[in-house]
Amino acid sequence: MTNPQSESYQMVLMSSNNYVQKIRESMMMSKSELARKAHVTVQTIDRIEKGKPCRLDTKRKIILALGYKLGEREKIFMDDDEEAEMGENGAQENNN
Numbered sequence: 001m002t003n004p005q006s007e008s009y010q011m012v013l014m015s016s017n018n019y020v021q022k023i024r025e026s027m028m029m030s031k032s033e034l035a036r037k038a039h040v041t042v043q044t045i046d047r048i049e050k051g052k053p054c055r056l057d058t059k060r061k062i063i064l065a066l067g068y069k070l071g072e073r074e075k076i077f078m079d080d081d082e083e084a085e086m087g088e089n090g091a092q093e094n095n096n
Helices: 004-015 020-026 031-038 042-049 056-065 070-075 080-095
Strands: none
Touching (some): 020 031, 031 042
16 A cells, blocks of 8 residues: 555655755755755745745755755756756846
């Protein structure tokens, strides 16, 4: 017999576009602890773990709070390639 709790956990991970919850839990860190370290609200962490979009600055804070380098963002956020390109293009436009 399968454990319904593990099935729902797997569904959350599959529907999400990031690994924040998986990494946070593997580090035995609570949502509130991550929120404090990242200087964001617990509600923000909850929304991100559910796959909701967030600002690039918020992603940076979470990456660093989890102990990763910004260059390792693809280990946490799967959709960052598009956003990184858009961010770089915007920065280049501002410099011109």
